[in-house]
Amino acid sequence: MTVRKTTPLAVVASAAALVALSACDSKSDTAGAAAGGGPIKVSASDTACEVSATTAGAGNLTFEITNKGTKVTEFYLYAEGDRIMGEVENIAPGLNRRLIVEVADAGKYQTACKPGMAGAGIRGDFTVTGGVAKQNDADAQKAQATKSYADYIANNTAALQEETGKFADLVKAGKVDEAKAAYARTRVYYERIEPVAEKFGDLDPAIDVREADLEPGQQFTGFHRLEKDLFKTGLQADSGQIADKLVTDVKELVTKSKALELTALDLANGAKGLLDEVATGKITGEEETFSHTDLWDFQANLDGSKGAITSLRPILQAKDPALTSTLDKEFANVQGLLDKQRAGDGFKLYTDLSQDQVKEFASAVDALSEPLSKVAEVVSK
């Protein structure tokens, strides 16, 4: 399914945002140090930037900016090195605007008004007190987890690139039966790393859009377009071009994924997101409309989810052994149900499942997804 996942971290894909969100990891127990009192008033003019308080406790800080000047202005809170903590732009003369910013760590910060919305602005020092120290052990564990998962991604993207090349060659050679046999096998590598693919908003639709989800003006390309050509309409005049484009898009995805920096929270949310894909796309048989090879994708989503959890396992085991054993049990349960549907080196078609079997899958996925949804909070502590 190619809908962009909206796990908290997938909403924002830039490295800067990831840094900021991982900073939230260490702030969960700073509530007691949150800033008291009302909002901090900022009176901005063309030549001054008066801030009603220059110190505050760590936590949520609220600034209320009034532009008393004649130029449109903006307001920033910077951490050291001019790292932006929060900003509000386009404050027209006479307007009041509000900025709420989470500051987890004590330290030296700077406020800035920028009349005319240019230059370094009118700066003032701002001190934040309280906060908590970074937990270095936990950070090291998380770094190890993300490194381990990066290896998993690298292995699968390499296989994806290779298998997609073979699949495209079969399509271009008009070898329909062989291409059909290769279709589901090739997609496995994509479905395993789907949370990563979804970080690239333009590539995921190009590679994995379903016909029913096309947006106006969007071309039907990628795996599912070839699925339709192979399993329903027969190869089209442009099937070869679509295959070439798929190879190009996959190659770009592989390149970009190497540069992606993931956090431990990304892993947790990705593991959950993959099971959501199963619950909304595979259980309903909507993903593989023409080939009905949904169970291959189901297995791959499960693999990918397990891959992420495996990387996080040392952290989970240390912090919540009960949750870890529940996850082990439920992963095994879903795998057991899938194993019952194997046929040859693959699976039965989705359309061969009885309603009772579909229901059994849905119920097992729910039983796994519930504890999975608790992983992010455990990891963030």
Place this chain on the structure above:
Amino acid sequence: MTSTEGTRVSRRKLFGLAGAGVALAGAGAAAGIGIDKATSGNAEAAVNTVDFHGEHQAGIVTPTQANLHFAALDVTTKDREKLRQLLKTWTDAARRMTAGQEVVAGGAIDGGQYAPPGDTGEALDLPAANLTLTIGFGPSLFDGRFGLAGKRPPQLIDLPLFPKDKLDPARSGGDLCIQACADDPQVAVHAVRNLVRLGFGVTEVRWSQLGFGRSSSTSRAQATPRNLFGFKDGTNNIKSEDTDFLRDQVWAEAADGQAWMAGGSYLVARRIRMHIETWDRESLDGQQKIVGRTKGTGAPLGQTAEFDELDLDVGGAGGEKVIAEDAHVRLASHQALDGVRILRRGYNFVDGSDGVGHLEAGLFFLAFNRDTRKQYVPMQQALSSKDAMMEYVQHTASAHFAVPPGVTRESSWADTLFS
């Protein structure tokens, strides 16, 4: 109230009871007091009734009632006159039922012993419960069967298929619709059931939907309710107090193309299945980012109170927008849509379970606007293609109706269209 009622206990007499200042506790109160005393109150008191008459139909800006029964019908006759007559019959019945009366005088129990009752009776003893009945005409009514092709308003388009729609044709479309809203579900069901019955031989029900837990407010006097995702829904909705917005964005005018629609509006109905189970596994932070508001107060992210103006420019750490580019509130906001607004009357629904253990639940979205082409369509296009929430919802039914203007005490729903 007129004096044409029968002598036995009837719905309007319970009104009288309430009008006299006695707490209305349904049949129990009446039973304790006795019929005579119960009917001795001020029978004219309009307690819990919404005036059926006016420039616009009731049930649009009326403060949203608690429950809904919506029905879409197909016209089965080809006889224009029969259709016109039915609309008059419906108008009379609706005029009575919205006033808390039986569908015909003495209908439930005072008719002949060997004829079925003229009113089905399940609303007997119940108050009017602010019942409103609102009717609409679908695009298919203007296909030529009734000589109405030239009357089709340009605004009454066949709705396009939006990305990710999974529409069930068996519960989409319809020649006519009846929207019944009431504070008691049985009162709404009674009203639709009786109108449908009056229509047998002329109309048949194509599909229908029950709704509960209004998921929008249409008046500033109402608190914003929550939808099944647990969020306040419709904070930025047009309210009945927003007279300028109503004039510009809800009520049709003669100059819009079809004079018979002046004072009317266009109703979009969409059944939106919510994937409750996967939503419930989304973190609070994730839910709030998807919606663009906090779950507690309903304040826009970056603001503090529910009705604080959405500020789409507030940036957070690293300069990222606090309200994400794909947040629901951003895409649905008038700020992002060139000032476009709509008036919503949504309801939650739960139609049992779906056979794999998940709730068959969601939002039955009803919205009124002046020109669906310029208001609902671009809004939904933006949501269907970009909204982060689309991961958790699926549109499963769709319909569009022209809602004619209101009626006077003498006129009927048929009048402007058939004149």
